Amino acid sequence: MDFWLYDFMRQAFLIGVIASIICGIIGSYVVVNRIVFISGSISHTAYGGIGLGYYLGFSPIIGATIFSLIAAIIIGMIGQRAEQRPDTVIGITWAVGMALGAIFVKLSPGYTADLMSYLFGNILTVPRMEMWYIFILSAIILGVVFTLYEDFRAVSFDEEFARVQGLPTSILNLILLCLVALTVVILIRIVGIILVIALLTIPAAIAIQCTSKLHIMMGISIILGICFTTGGLIISFFLDLPSGAVIIMVAALTFILAVGGNCIFSKYRAPRPGYKQNAKIKSRP
Amino acid sequence: MSISSRNNIVIQIKNLWVSLKDRIILEDINLTVWDGDFLGIIGPNGGGKTTLLRVILGLVKPMQGSVQVLGEQVHKTGKHIAYVPQHAHFDQDFPINVWDMVLMGRLGQRRGRFYSREDQAAVKSILLELEIDALGKRQVGKLSGGERQRVLLARALVSRPRILLMDEPTNNIDSQFEARFYDILKKLSQEMTLVLVSHDLTAISRHVNKWACLNRKIVVGGKNDITPEIIAEVYQCSVNRIMHDQFRHIVAAPKGEVFR
Numbered sequence: 001m002d003f004w005l006y007d008f009m010r011q012a013f014l015i016g017v018i019a020s021i022i023c024g025i026i027g028s029y030v031v032v033n034r035i036v037f038i039s040g041s042i043s044h045t046a047y048g049g050i051g052l053g054y055y056l057g058f059s060p061i062i063g064a065t066i067f068s069l070i071a072a073i074i075i076g077m078i079g080q081r082a083e084q085r086p087d088t089v090i091g092i093t094w095a096v097g098m099a100l101g102a103i104f105v106k107l108s109p110g111y112t113a114d115l116m117s118y119l120f121g122n123i124l125t126v127p128r129m130e131m132w133y134i135f136i137l138s139a140i141i142l143g144v145v146f147t148l149y150e151d152f153r154a155v156s157f158d159e160e161f162a163r164v165q166g167l168p169t170s171i172l173n174l175i176l177l178c179l180v181a182l183t184v185v186i187l188i189r190i191v192g193i194i195l196v197i198a199l200l201t202i203p204a205a206i207a208i209q210c211t212s213k214l215h216i217m218m219g220i221s222i223i224l225g226i227c228f229t230t231g232g233l234i235i236s237f238f239l240d241l242p243s244g245a246v247i248i249m250v251a252a253l254t255f256i257l258a259v260g261g262n263c264i265f266s267k268y269r270a271p272r273p274g275y276k277q278n279a280k281i282k283s284r285p
Numbered sequence: 286m287s288i289s290s291r292n293n294i295v296i297q298i299k300n301l302w303v304s305l306k307d308r309i310i311l312e313d314i315n316l317t318v319w320d321g322d323f324l325g326i327i328g329p330n331g332g333g334k335t336t337l338l339r340v341i342l343g344l345v346k347p348m349q350g351s352v353q354v355l356g357e358q359v360h361k362t363g364k365h366i367a368y369v370p371q372h373a374h375f376d377q378d379f380p381i382n383v384w385d386m387v388l389m390g391r392l393g394q395r396r397g398r399f400y401s402r403e404d405q406a407a408v409k410s411i412l413l414e415l416e417i418d419a420l421g422k423r424q425v426g427k428l429s430g431g432e433r434q435r436v437l438l439a440r441a442l443v444s445r446p447r448i449l450l451m452d453e454p455t456n457n458i459d460s461q462f463e464a465r466f467y468d469i470l471k472k473l474s475q476e477m478t479l480v481l482v483s484h485d486l487t488a489i490s491r492h493v494n495k496w497a498c499l500n501r502k503i504v505v506g507g508k509n510d511i512t513p514e515i516i517a518e519v520y521q522c523s524v525n526r527i528m529h530d531q532f533r534h535i536v537a538a539p540k541g542e543v544f545r
Contacts, residue, residue, distance in 0.1 A: 032379055147398055154389050158375045161440075164342050164368055165392040208380055212424035217380045 003237045012123045012233055012243070015131060019186050020225030022138050024203055025145055026183040027225075028218045029176060031204035033156045036197055038075055038177065041090045043184040043196040045071035045097025050118050050193075051104025060118060061130055064188055065137075067097060068181035076174040121192035121244030123233065130189065137182045144179060152176055153214055190229065191244035202251040203228065206258045228254070293320040294356075295448055295478050296341060301350035303336055310336045312501045314350070320447075323474045325489035326482045328499035334482045335371060337499060338450050341480075342368055355447065364393040367446035369437050371453045371482075377426035383436050384408060384421040390443035411443045415469070430457030438469075448478045455485060467492055 003009045030039050049067030053060030071093050079086040105115060117125060126134070145152070154162040155172045163169045180200075187196045207220035232247030239246070296318035303311040310333045318324055326334050339345040340352055343359035352359050354366060367390070391404040412418040417435050420428070428436060434457050441449060455463050470492060473479060483489055489496055497505045 032376070034376070150392070150395075150399060153381075154392055157379050157381055157386070157389065158373070160344060160370070160374055161368070161389065162392065163344065164366070165389070165444075166364065167392060208378065212380050212382050212422075213385070214380050 003234065008124050009233075009237065011126065011131065013230060015123055015126055015134060016190065016229030016233060017226055018134065018138050019190050020203075020229050021222050022141050022183050022186055023200055024207075024220075024222030024225045025218050026141065026179055027200045027204040028207065028214060028221050029152060029156060030180060031201055031208055032214065032217075033176070035177075035180070036201050037087075038079075038090055039180050039184065039200055040197045041075060041094040041097075042068045042071045042177070042181050043188065043193050044094045046184060046188060047101030047118070047193050048097040048099075048104065049101075050115075051101035051108070054108040054115075055104040059130075061133060061185065061189070064118075065182070065185045068184050069178055071097060072177035072181040073174065076177045080170050080173070117192070118188060119192045119194055120242055121188065121190050121195060121247075123190045123229075123243050123247075126189050134186050134189065137186055141179050141182055144175065148172065148175065149215075191247055195244055195248045198248045198251060199225070199228070202248075202255050206255055209258065209262055224251075224254070294318070295320050295322075295354065296480075297351075297353045298341075299351050301340065301352060302348045303333070303340060303345060304348050305336065305345070309501065311340070311499075311503075314503045316497065316503060316505060318448075318478060318480065318495075320478055321474070322495050323470075323479045323493045324481070325493035325496040326480065326499055327484070327486060327489055327496065332500040334499050335452055337503075338368070338452055338480070338482060341450060342366065364444065365447040367441035367444055367449050369434075369441045369449070369451040369454050371456065373433060373437060375425065379426065381425055382421065383417070383423050383425055383428070384412075386425050386436060387411065387439045387443050390440040394444055407443050407445070408439075411439045415439050415442075431459055431462055434458050435462070438466075442473070446477060448480070449473065450480045450482075452482045453484065454481070455483065 030036055046064035046068040049063030049065065050060040051063070052067070053063030074093055075086070075089055078089045114122075114125070116122075151162075151167055151172055154165070154167060155169050155176075159169050159173075162172075183200065184196050187199055191199045203221035203224035204217065206224055207217045210220055211217050228251040229247055232250040233243055235241070235250065236243040236246035294317055296316065298314055298316040301311055301314040302309065314337065326337065328334050336345060340347055341354060341359065387408045388400055388404060391400060391407060395401065395404055409418070412421060415435050415438060417432065417439060420432060420436065423432075425433070425436065434454060438451075438454065441451075455466060458466060470479060470481070474492075481489070481493065495505065495507055497503050
């Protein structure tokens with residue numbers, strides 16, 4: 001247990017737990033809404049903001065927040081109009097964000113050493129200020145989800161019905177995408193821009209197989225997320241490997257095991273020819 | 286609904302034109318539905334039946350004309366109007382059970398952000414009424430077609446609406462439940478205004494007190510107009526897509542209200 005002695009490790013565990021809570025909640029909405037690639041686009045667009053932060057000399061994480069929020073609003077607004085294909089807009093936003101990032105980084109004076117930590121994450125080197133920033137974003141996300149839980153669920157399940165019931169569905173969708181953007185900003189520090197979608201969706205994708213209730217799905221996702229970040233962190237500490245990548249590998253292996261296990265289990269459970277479905281019920285004459 | 290309010294207009298459509306993707310779907314529609322009416326809408330595929338319902342619900346914006354529901358513009362009427370869609374647009378894998386789905390019918394009525402005990406009680410009673418209380422804990426993706434149709438009806442009715450719109454609700458229902466379904470509708474017609482889109486002419490003629498044939502334009506008739514000849518005529522209209530102008534004079538009998 002000597003990793004517990006290091007201050008940076010304790011802080012990393014704390015951030016991992018907070019991020020897992022947010023990730024489990026928002027990730028569940030992402031998975032049930034099937035907006036995994038919208039989330040991918042939002043997170044990659046954040047790279048433009050990180051580049052801009054370097055170039056103009058303010059905190060890259062603030063730049064990431066601004067850019068991912070803009071991406072969320074663009075995708076949300078255009079996705080609601082039928083004239084454009086949403087997938088095209090998602091792809092273009094994705095690429096433009098990365099391109100802007102590359103240009104800004106090249107223009108930036110000096111050495112941009114920790115750029116890799118934004119691309120692949122480094123939970124061990126989060127500055128104190130950024131840690132507080134993550135906590136504030138988490139509190140905002142939790143507050144919004146707590147107030148709008150039922151509304152989000154209704155819009156995710158059957159948007160047309162929600163609209164007939166008088167819910168402002170366009171605004172709700174936009175708010176949800178903005179929450180995804182803020183979640184992405186939190187996760188960038190942990191697993192990096194490129195790996196965000198995996199951490200956002202793997203816990204929820206496993207959890208959806210276990211339950212038919214959204215809040216239980218969120219609960220399972222949170223627990224899984226905590227296991228993945230904590231487990232990945234410990235493994236990366238002992239093997240001296242990049243923490244973000246190890247966290248994703250732990251999550252992915254669990255996902256493969258869960259899917260595989262589910263296949264075998266359902267095969268075992270499935271009725272076979274000759275199997276009496278209602279063996280206990282006496283057939284009526 | 287008391288008898289005195291039976292003379293109120295609940296849906297009034299005047300001079301309505303709707304186009305979708307540069308195609309005219311509805312042309313100069315005039316329709317008045319009174320409180321307590323049971324209106325059946327028939328017509329060929331692509332004739333605009335579903336679009337008309339969606340306009341009444343405020344889901345489609347008209348190109349021209351006015352639609353008033355309960356004396357107000359459509360977008361404010363959410364609480365009083367309910368809808369049973371032809372195709373349920375939800376994801377089969379969505380983690381939600383029947384109980385929670387029906388509870389969503391109370392979205393417009395809930396006080397505060399969450400559902401109250403009153404909302405839960407309303408769900409319980411509607412599930413019992415439609416004899417699907419055993420399905421409560423079932424995940425909605427695992428329902429059969431007929432079960433899903435009943436759940437959709439329950440979700441629409443749980444808000445105790447004043448107007449119920451139904452789009453081909455008997456499509457996936459077996460004949461045994463279909464008879465039961467029309468019994469339920471008969472009972473509901475005492476309490477609320479019903480609008481039923483259907484291919485099933487026999488059902489329309491037996492239960493409704495007013496009908497409309499829709500094929501871009503609309504022809505409206507009263508209960509007494511529904512004679513076998515007219516049914517045959519209308520059925521032809523729906524099968525062979527004869528333009529309405531051809532049979533307009535048939536229904537333009539003194540008894541019928543023809544809005545054109």
